[in-house]
Amino acid sequence: NLTHFVYLLGVFSEYFKELEEESIRDNFVIIYELLDELMDFGYPQTTDSKILQEYITQEGHKLETGAPRPPATVTNAVFLEVSANGNVLRSEIVGSIKMRVFLSGMPELRLGLNDKVLFDNTGRGKSKSCVRLSQFELMSYRLNTHVKPLIWIESVIEKHSHSRIEYISSQFKRRSTATMWRFTVPVPMMQTHQNLKPQWGSVKWVPEKREIGGKEYLMRAHFGLPSVEAEDKEGKPPISVKFEIPYFTTSGIQVRYLKIIEKSGYQALPWVRYITQNGDYQLRTQ
Incomplete structure (x- = not known):
């Protein structure tokens, strides 16, 4: 009540x-x-x-800006390949739990995850039982499960004018925020001029890599091409996306508890953070 x-x-x-x-x-x-x-x-x-x-003898912790804290980091790397018609061709999640320890003695660590069945049904994992390191990878896992695209791109190409419009939208929930977001768009080899207009963020033209990098939700790009009659036969490279989403886990794996037990009984503060990053994240164009 x-x-x-x-x-x-x-x-x-x-x-x-x-x-x-x-x-x-x-x-x-x-x-x-x-x-x-x-x-x-x-x-x-x-x-x-x-x-x-x-x-429960552990003391609570109030967040202080700039205060150093030894975290246990749960990292997820998303590997995704989407075809030109919007179907997911290949998807998997590769994750790990990394520890940074600043403790004296040889304390015992008790770690509890939310769902062991998730590993049994969709993936595999391995962990270490005893270590003597200040920074190490406690556990790694791989989930062969369907992943909903976190970043969705709709590409519209007008073949006659060779102009391109990219509509980009995020698929994760509003309470999560993606940082270090960068997407790479392949462009034709020969251009006479460029006209780049991002609605948000910035756009960088990299001629040696033949790509556009930026951080925007809507982008219009126009490329002037020499007068040619033959169709481009070099193929259409996929669009690659780079991003990082803190406090978000796409695998659904969560640390339920993290207990530190030491014989002398000193107080230790465990802290856990989640990070989801791109792996090989590509979307094919029509």
């Missing part, structure tokens, strides 16, 4: 001091542990923060 949610917010505020989006994101491991103690099969149980602090 509503009263239980009021107590729930009070417990979170007791742990995190200030209840904000960043603090919830950075302390979601502790939140899962608190919810496990606060509710049992959906029914309210212990709501006293003093009692909860006896069971």
